[in-house]
Amino acid sequence: MDFLEGLNPPQREAVAYTGGPLLILAGAGSGKTRVITHRIAHLVHAHRVPPSAIVAVTFTNKAAQEMRERVEGLLGHSYALSELVVSTFHSFCVRLLRRDGTRLAELRPGFTRSFTIYDEDDQLALVKAASRQLGLDEKQFMPYRAALARISHAKNHKLSPPDVYKAAKDLKASRLASVYEEYEGRLRQANALDFDDLLLEAVRLLQHDEDLRRAWNQRIAHLLIDEYQDTNRSQYELMRLLSQVHQNVCAVGDEDQSIYSWRGADINNILDFEADYPNARLIRLEQNYRSTQNILASAGALVAHNRERKGKLLWTSAQGGAPVGFCEAYDAEQEALFIADTIESVLFGNPGDRVAVLYRTNAQSRQIEEALRRYGRKYQVIGGFSFYQRAEIKDILAYLRVLVAPQDSVNLLRIINTPARGLGKSAIEQIERCAREHGLNHWNAILRLLDEKQLPTRAAAALEGFRTLIEGLRETAAVEPLHEVVRAVIEQTGYLKTLEADQTPDAEARQENVTELGNAASDAAARGEGIPEFLDHAALVSEADAIDDQARVCLMTAHNAKGLEFPAVVICGLEEGLFPHSRSLESRAAMEEERRLCYVAMTRAQKRLVLTCARYRRRYGGEHAQASQPSRFLSEIPLEFTEVLGRVAAPPPQVDLAGDQFLVRQAARKNLYTGKTYNSLENIAEFFAARGVATNLPATGAPRTQPPPPRVAPSVRRSKFSVGSSVEHPRYGNGTIVRREGEGEDAKLTVSFPGHGLKKIIAKYAGLKTAE
DNA sequence: TGATTGTTTGCTCCA
C-alpha cells in the first residue's frame, strides 16, 4: 500500500512530511480531507505510528465520523484503529473532563466528573434568573441575549467578574459584572459547565494537572487540526498544551474561509502559525478539483476584495463550465419560486444531482420551503429549530438531568411545574428564597421546606408529590436501561397524558417528537449508552450532523454548508443588509468576514451556481415590504463570468395561499408533511389552476406582459401539450414537458430530453408529437 | 393557580 500515489506534488508533500510543525493552507476544494486521511494512513502504515498516538480534531461530529471511516477504508482492519482519536474539540474536552477531570475540583469548588452541560437556552435562563435576583430587568439593564454574549466574550478572554467590574466605564458595564458573577456562581452551584467552559476548563485542567498533561503529551505523537482558521483562543491553547513533547502539529485551514469570529474564532491563529512555530513548514494546496473555472474565478474575484489574507490563487484544469447565473426577483416569494424552478431544471437534466439552497439567516428558509412544497419537491432543512431544542424534548431531557444531578437548578426549575402540578409562581418564589437564604441548591431547599412543614397545605402536597415522583424515577434510573427510564419519565410525570389531552394543533407533532425521543433512547441503549452518555450526545450534536447525503435538495445557512459540496448551489437573499448582514455594515473586519462567508458558499458548487436577490423584502412579516439594494458582493463578481437569468420590475398577481401555507408551516415545523402532497407535475397544474394562476409562472422572473389571470378559477384547459406529459421530438426523442407558456399549437414549451437537457420549443414548428 | 387572551418585540451565524 502506498498512500502517496494518486496525489499531486504538494498534496504528496503534505502527506509525507514528518519534520515537525506543518501548516497546510488548503484552498476550497483542494482535496484537504483526502490529504488528512492519507496522512493518517501513511503515518500508521509507513512510519509505524500506533493509531493511539494520533489525535485528529475536526469541526463537526459528522466530519469526524467520515474521516474515521475513510481512514478505515484506506487501512483495512489490520490496525487498532479504534484507538485512533478523531473528534471535535468539544467532544474531546468533554471526554477528558469526564474521565480525568477529578482534579479540576481543586480549581473549581464543587466540580465533579458528573457535571451537566448547559446549552444556550439554559445559559439564557441562568442570565435571566441572575438578573432578576439583582433586581435588573431587560428594560433598565440590557437584553438578556446581549448580556450573555458579553459574558461569553469576557470568559473567552479570561476576564473574571472583578476584571469586568474594574474595566467598567458606566453603570451598565458594572451591572453586567455583577450579573456575570451571579451567573458563574449559579453554574458552580449546579455543577454545570456552559459551552465556553468545556474548552476553558479542559485547558485549566491540563495546565493544573501535570501528570495528566504529561500522559497526553507522551501519548500524542501527531496532532492534526482541521479548519484551523476557525479555532479560538482555548482551542489554540489546547493545541499547545497537547503537543509539548513531540511538536508534531499539522494544522489545516484556509484563511479565506474563516467565518466564526463571532464565536471567538481568531483568524490570527492561522495567520501567526509560522511565528508560533518558527521551524514550521508551509504547504499550499492551490489546485481545485471541485468547481468549474467560471465558479472558481467568480469566487476568487470576490474574495480578492479582502485585505486581511495571505493571498493565494486557486486554479483548476477544468475549463469554462456554465456561467454563474443571476436573478433579481420582485420579492422574496418570487425569488423562492424562481429557486424552485431552477431546482426543477437542474434535477430534470440530472436527476442524480444534489442541490443546496444557501441563505444567510434561518428565517429565509420558510418561503423557499413553501415554494418547494408547491412543486411537490422533497427537501431537507438543516438547522433552524433542531430536534433537541424543542420544548418537549428539552423537558424530558431536563427530567433525566435532574435524576442524574439533583443540584442542577436550571433544569429542576424547568420541570418543577411541567406538566402543571399546582406549583405556581408563589411556591417557586418560596423555594428560591429558601435556597438563597440558606445557601442551598434548589433540590435541597425543597427537602428543607418539606421538613419544616411551613408551606400552605396545597403547595406542600404538590411539592411532596413532586419529590416522590423524582425519587421514584431516580430508583428506576438506578436499575433500568436508558430507554425504560425515558419511558418511565414520559408516563409517570403525566407528560404524555397532558399532550394527549391538549387540543392545540401542534400537540400531535409534539407527541410524535416525544415518541421519537423514546426511539432515540432505544437506539442509544442498544449501543450500550446510559443516561450520561445520552445527555452528552444530545448536548453535543450539531446541525450539520443531521445532513442526509441522499437528500436531493438541502436548505441551510451558509455557515452550515462549510466543508460540504454540491453539484448545484443557489445562494439567495444577496441584498445589502441581509447578505452582507446589517450588523456587519459598520466594521471593515465584519464586512470581510461576510465576504468570506459568501466565498465559502460559492465554492461549495461543483457545476452550477446561481445567485438571487429580491427587490422588495418584508421584515418581521410586516405589512409593507421594504425596497432593498442588491448586495455589493454581486457587483464584485466580474460580468464576464455571469449570465442574467431574470430581472423583475412589476409586482406579481396576488395569490391567496394562506390555507396551504398553514399546512406547509406545520409540516416545516415537524420536518415532515403528512397532508396532501403534490407529487406529479399534473398535480401542480391542478393545484395552481384551482387557484386561478397559470402554471407557467415566469421562471426567469421576466416581467409579466399579459394581464394577471382572473381570480375565479377557469376550467382547466386540457391541451395535449400539458406540463408533465411525455412528448416525442424528431431529433431528441422522448422528453417531458417542464413548462408551458401560451396555449395550443403556439405554446412555447420547455422540454427536458434525457441526454440532451432542457430545450425551448414551439410545438407546431418543431414537429412535436405526444408520446404513448 | 392556571388557562386564556392581549401585547410586544425581535432576525444573525453555532458547538
Next chain:
DNA sequence: CAAACAATCA
C-alpha cells in the same frame, strides 16, 4: 409572523 411575556379572568 410567531414566540415570549403580561394581564386578566375563572
